[in-house]
Amino acid sequence: MDARSDKIEALIRQLLVELGEDPQREGLGRSPRRVADSLAFLTSGYNVDIEALINGACFTQETTSMVILRDIEFYSLCEHHLLPFFGRCHIGYLPGGRVFGVSKLARLVDVFARRLQLQERLTEQISHAIMDAIDPVGVGVLIEAQHLCMMMRGIQKQSAVMTTSSLLGSFRDNATTRQEFLTLINRPRP
Ligand SMILES: [Zn+2]
Secondary structure (H helix, E strand, O other), rough: OHHHHHHHHHHHHHHHHHOOOOOHHHHOOHHHHHHHHHHHHOOOHHHHOHHHHHHHHHHEEEOOOOOOEEEEEEEEOOOOOOOEEEEEEEEEEEEEEEEEEEEHHHHHHHHHHHOEEEEHHHHHHHHHHHHHHHOOEEEEEEEEEEHHHHOOOOOOOOOOOEEEEEEEEEHOOOOHHHHHHHHHHHOOOO
16 A cells, blocks of 8 residues: 555544544444545546557547447546536547547546546546547537535435536537537437
8 A cells, every 4th residue: 555545544534533433433444444445546537647548549540420439427526525426428529530449538538537527627628638639620528417416415406417518620610510419429329
């Protein structure tokens, strides 16, 4: 275990005390360690080298067909409350000579989701990373998510789904392209 992880474990133990709990009692004994490990995973996106990920993910391919990857599930933590928000991310792009490996596209979503986030920023980081990586004619990213900070506290709205979209290039400028993207991601599930 590294020093930072040990430090987080100690902080969680202290947090339990401040919450009025006894960190020595049976059920909680190993919780600080588990929480430290869990947080390390949930924020592991900070440690990923995006350049390296992208370099291994892009291929030259002459095609002008729109590429869609939809229903990429993700789990993230809101930076305001450190509570989960989770949902689905839909990505579309129109290649301009290069394509993005499909599994790496899903991996890109995880890398940005496994940080403290705002849904708006997550959406834009994904679209801009794709734009920077393969210089496509256009990119669209749409995220639909539920926020536990809104469901279990605050205004306690259980079924509100927040939608954010980031449209770049032809997805922003060309109404037909934008419509094709929205139609494709809204088709009935197979
Ligand atoms: Zn929140």
